Amino acid sequence: MKKVKWGILSTADIAQTQVMPAILRANNAEIHGISSLSGKAKETALKFSIPNYYGSYEEMLQNQEINAVYIPVPNHLHKKWVIEAARYGKHVLCEKPAALTVEETLEMVEVCKQNNVKFMEAFMYQFHPQHKRVQEIIESGEIGDLRFMRASFSFNLGDKQNNIRMKNEMGGGSIYDVGCYGIHAIRNLLKSEPEEIKVIANIDPQSGVDLSAVVYMKLENGLNAVFDCGMDMAFRHEYEIVGTKGRVVVPRAFRPDLNDGEGLLLIYSEQGFRNEKIIADQYRKQIEHFSQAVLEDRLPSYSSENTIQNMRVIEACYQSIK
Structure with a gap:
C-alpha cells in the first residue's frame, strides 16, 4: 500500500x-x-x-x-x-x-x-467513533428534543513558572489550550454557531493568561450551552447533552486514549439507563x-471553514474577557 x-x-x-x-x-x-x-x-x-x-x-x-x-x-x-x-x-x-x-x-x-x-x-478526539454514536442517539429521538449541552476539560498544570501555557505572548491560557475542545464539541454536536457569548475567567495576575474560564453560549438554533476549562484543577474531559426525554453523558470525551482507547457513553432515557463502550485509536x-x-x-472531512468558525468563537471568548 x-x-x-x-x-x-x-x-x-x-x-x-x-x-x-x-x-x-x-x-x-x-x-x-x-x-x-x-x-x-x-x-x-x-x-x-x-x-x-x-x-x-x-x-x-x-x-x-x-x-x-x-x-x-x-x-x-x-x-x-x-x-x-x-x-x-x-x-x-x-x-x-x-x-x-x-x-x-x-x-x-x-x-x-x-x-x-x-x-x-x-x-484528534473527533475521530473517535463514540461521538458519531452520540449523534445517532440524538437523531433516533431517544433523548427527545435537545435543550442543553455542557462540556468540561481541565487539568492541573503544577509547575506554572516554566510552562509555555503560562506565556501570554505565545498563546498561553486555558481557552486556547483545552477550552477549544469544548467549543468544538458544542458547535459540531449541536450543529449550530453561538450568537451570544459571556465568559467569566480567572486571570493569573503575573502572566495575564486565563487559568480557568466558564463560558456561557446561546446558539443560533436557540439551544443553550456552557463549557468550563482550566489549568488549575483536577483532570476532567467530559460532556453531557440533555434533551426533553433523557440525556447522554460522555465521561471520556477528549482523551479516551488514556483508557486504552475505550470511549464510554452513559445514556439515561425513558427506557432506563445503559452504558455503551466503544474502543478506537483516535490518534491513528x-x-x-x-x-x-x-x-x-x-x-x-474536518474542513478549514470549520476551523475558522472555531477560531471565531475562541476570539469572541477572549473579547468577552476583555
Whole structure:
C-alpha cells in the first residue's frame, strides 16, 4: 500500500508521546524526517527509527520526498510554519488551536489553498467513533428534543513558572489550550454557531493568561450551552447533552486514549439507563484519515471553514474577557 511520507516539525512532547507513535501504527503513513531547533532531532530520529533528521525546519521542508508535515510548535508560531510548509508544497496537520486569531487562520488557509495543499487542525478526539454514536442517539429521538449541552476539560498544570501555557505572548491560557475542545464539541454536536457569548475567567495576575474560564453560549438554533476549562484543577474531559426525554453523558470525551482507547457513553432515557463502550485509536484514525485525503487528493472531512468558525468563537471568548 502506498504511504504518505511525513515530516515532523519539532520534538515536542505531544509529537513524541502521541502523534509519532500514531504514524508508526497507521497503515498508510510513515515518518520520513524530523527537525528540531533544540539539537534533539538526531536523538529522536534514532529513538523512532526515522531515516532523516535536520537542525532546521527549512532544511526538512526542502526534502521533496516528504508529502505532509505535522506542526506541534508553540501556538504563536503556527501561522509562520503552516505558511512556510504550504509554500514548500507540504500538506499540513497543525496542532490546535490553529492560530491565535481569525485573521491569522484566514491567511493560513488561503496560502494552503493557493499552494494546493491540504490543511487540517489536529482535533484528534473527533475521530473517535463514540461521538458519531452520540449523534445517532440524538437523531433516533431517544433523548427527545435537545435543550442543553455542557462540556468540561481541565487539568492541573503544577509547575506554572516554566510552562509555555503560562506565556501570554505565545498563546498561553486555558481557552486556547483545552477550552477549544469544548467549543468544538458544542458547535459540531449541536450543529449550530453561538450568537451570544459571556465568559467569566480567572486571570493569573503575573502572566495575564486565563487559568480557568466558564463560558456561557446561546446558539443560533436557540439551544443553550456552557463549557468550563482550566489549568488549575483536577483532570476532567467530559460532556453531557440533555434533551426533553433523557440525556447522554460522555465521561471520556477528549482523551479516551488514556483508557486504552475505550470511549464510554452513559445514556439515561425513558427506557432506563445503559452504558455503551466503544474502543478506537483516535490518534491513528486522525493520521490515517488525513493521509488518505492526501493519497486520494480530496479534502479532509474536518474542513478549514470549520476551523475558522472555531477560531471565531475562541476570539469572541477572549473579547468577552476583555
